[in-house]
Amino acid sequence: MPLDPARYAELFRTESQDQLATITRALLTLETEHEGPVAVGAVAEVFRAVHTVKGMSATMGYQAVAEFSHELESLLDRMRGEGRRVTPAVMDALFAACDALEGGIATASEAAPRSGAMTTALSSLTNACRAAGLSPIGARVSGAMKAVHATPAGGINAVDGARPSGGGGGAVDGGGGATPTRVMDATRETPTDPFDGPGVIVRVRQAATTSLPGVRAFMVTKALGALGDVAAVSPAIEVL
Amino acid sequence: MKSTEGVLKLLEGDVAQTVLVCDDAIFMRTMVGDILQQAGFEVVGEAETGKDAVEKYKMLRPDLVTMDIVMPDMGGIDAVREITKFDPNAKVLMCSAMGQQALVVEAIQAGAKDFVVKPFQPSRVLEAVQRVLG
Numbered sequence: 001m002p003l004d005p006a007r008y009a010e011l012f013r014t015e016s017q018d019q020l021a022t023i024t025r026a027l028l029t030l031e032t033e034h035e036g037p038v039a040v041g042a043v044a045e046v047f048r049a050v051h052t053v054k055g056m057s058a059t060m061g062y063q064a065v066a067e068f069s070h071e072l073e074s075l076l077d078r079m080r081g082e083g084r085r086v087t088p089a090v091m092d093a094l095f096a097a098c099d100a101l102e103g104g105i106a107t108a109s110e111a112a113p114r115s116g117a118m119t120t121a122l123s124s125l126t127n128a129c130r131a132a133g134l135s136p137i138g139a140r141v142s143g144a145m146k147a148v149h150a151t152p153a154g155g156i157n158a159v160d161g162a163r164p165s166g167g168g169g170g171a172v173d174g175g176g177g178a179t180p181t182r183v184m185d186a187t188r189e190t191p192t193d194p195f196d197g198p199g200v201i202v203r204v205r206q207a208a209t210t211s212l213p214g215v216r217a218f219m220v221t222k223a224l225g226a227l228g229d230v231a232a233v234s235p236a237i238e239v240l
Numbered sequence: 241m242k243s244t245e246g247v248l249k250l251l252e253g254d255v256a257q258t259v260l261v262c263d264d265a266i267f268m269r270t271m272v273g274d275i276l277q278q279a280g281f282e283v284v285g286e287a288e289t290g291k292d293a294v295e296k297y298k299m300l301r302p303d304l305v306t307m308d309i310v311m312p313d314m315g316g317i318d319a320v321r322e323i324t325k326f327d328p329n330a331k332v333l334m335c336s337a338m339g340q341q342a343l344v345v346e347a348i349q350a351g352a353k354d355f356v357v358k359p360f361q362p363s364r365v366l367e368a369v370q371r372v373l374g
Contacts, residue, residue, distance in 0.1 A: 011267045051310045052265045055337050059271065059359040066359075070338065211357040211364070212336065215344045222348065 005060055012056050016105045019049040023098050030094070035085040043086075046094070047076040053101065062108040065101070068118045072097055075125055078134055087132045093125035199231050256282040257373070260300055262293040262316065263308035263335065268358075272306050272335065275362045276369070290314030294322040297330065304373060305332045307352065309343050317347045324351030331372045335360075 026045040033039045054069035079086075086094075100117040107115075195201060204220050206213050221237060224230055259281045263269045266288075273283045285300045287293035291314040297305060305323065309316040316334065323330045334347045334355040344355050356368040 008267060008271060011270060015265055015267045045312075048264070048310050048312060051337065052268075055358045056265060056267045058337075059267070061359075074339070212341050212344060212355065214341050215348070215355065218345050219348055219354075 008060060012060050012062075012108070013105070015056060016053055019053050020098065020102050020105070022046075022049040023101070027091075027094055027098060030086055031091055034087075034091075035083075039086060040080065040083050043076060043080045047073060047080055050076060050101070053105070057105075057108065060108070061110040062104075062112065063110070064112050064114040064118070065104040065108050068101065068104055068114060068122065071122055072101070072125070075122075075129055075134075079129065082134060084132055084134060087128065089128040090125070090132050093121065093128040097121040097125055195232060195234075197231060256280055257303040258282050258284040258300070259304040259306065260285045260287065260293065260296055260302040261306050262287040262290070262311070262319065263306070264288045264311045265308075268308065268335070271360060272365070275360065275365050276304075276306075278362070279366055279369075290316055290319035290322075293319045294326075297323045298326055301327075303331065304369065305330065306335055307332050307347075308335050309337070309340055309347065317343065317350050320347055320352050321350040333368055333372050 023046050026042040026049070030039055030042040030046075033042065050069050050073045054066055054073055057063075057065035057069060079090075096117075100115065100121040103115055103117055104112070202224060204217065206216060210216055218237070221230060221233055257280075259276050261269050261272050261276075261283055263272065263286075269286050269288070273286070277283060281304070284302055285296045287296050288311065290311050293305070293307065293311075293316075294314070307316040307320060311319075314322075320332050320334070323332060328351075330351065332352045334344055334352045335358065336344045336347075336355050337358045344352075347355070353372040354368050356365050
């Protein structure tokens with residue numbers, strides 16, 4: 001049941017123009033209110049508009065605009081979270097980024113490469129944010145759970161390796177709708193292995209195509225928690 | 241697709257299941273609505289803010305809600321929290337974007353049943369819907 005991208009192209013153009021207008025309005029607000037709640041609200045508004053453009057362009061297959069929006073959104077997210085004073089250099093870079101986004105939208109197509117204006121704008125904004133004391137973009141944690149283990153005693157252990165089970169364990173599809181394609185190697189790294197206790201090891205295998213595997217692993221753990229006590233999870237829930 | 245057939249089977253011989261589509265972008269509401277309508281659902285309402293979503297849920301009591309995360313005037317996660325407070329059995333499917341893992345986890349904790357990641361592929365949306373409606 002394919003959807004025809006042409007049906008949405010006009011909608012993309014129209015709505016992108018609305019979002020650009022929103023961004024411009026918010027930047028003008030930000031130009032007069034460099035800090036405080038109004039500034040934070042303006043940054044949040046720019047963030048939302050860029051986020052919307054990202055979603056639409058990714059759906060249309062306009063990769064250059066989608067990737068530019070994604071990187072811009074990441075910087076805005078940190079600006080929003082840290083609530084720092086917006087410096088003139090950051091302001092200039094944000095206006096340049098808005099112009100670059102507008103240009104990208106105007107020429108958007110599946111084949112269109114990232115423009116020089118986009119590259120320059122991102123570089124300028126990154127540098128300006130760094131100079132303004134904004135924390136750098138850190139590496140995101142990827143926390144896919146790899147396996148889980150369960151026992152007749154009612155305890156449920158989640159482990160990060162498919163350990164050789166004596167028949168008490170059961171495999172669970174980690175979701176995502178595709179066939180599991182891999183089983184992780186069984187290794188014990190901690191001297192006090194929580195999986196040595198009573199319980200059943202439940203192994204969960206996720207397909208390579210699973211979207212947001214860390215979230216799916218979290219959902220599996222949550223579902224297991226409804227069946228019994230989850231004695232241990234590896235990687236830890238916090239990491240997932 | 242097996243899952244698509246599964247969703248369609250749910251509808252066989254029955255009145256179409258109803259859905260409330262929540263997203264601040266018309267583009268996304270249109271696309272999600274098209275995907276679900278082609279699968280036999282009836283889109284009974286649309287909402288472009290979280291607040292609007294909560295109000296429309298209470299009024300329409302749809303079988304399914306698709307919920308964007310980033311929306312003005314109450315985000316999608318708070319909307320899920322309000323909706324599940326009103327109806328613990330509400331079936332909400334989160335519409336996420338790349339880089340929103342932590343927010344999706346928060347949404348699941350708030351009561352959302354599952355998620356789908358943009359850019360949308362109709363088959364993936366319908367698979368997620370099938371998991372939500374069980």
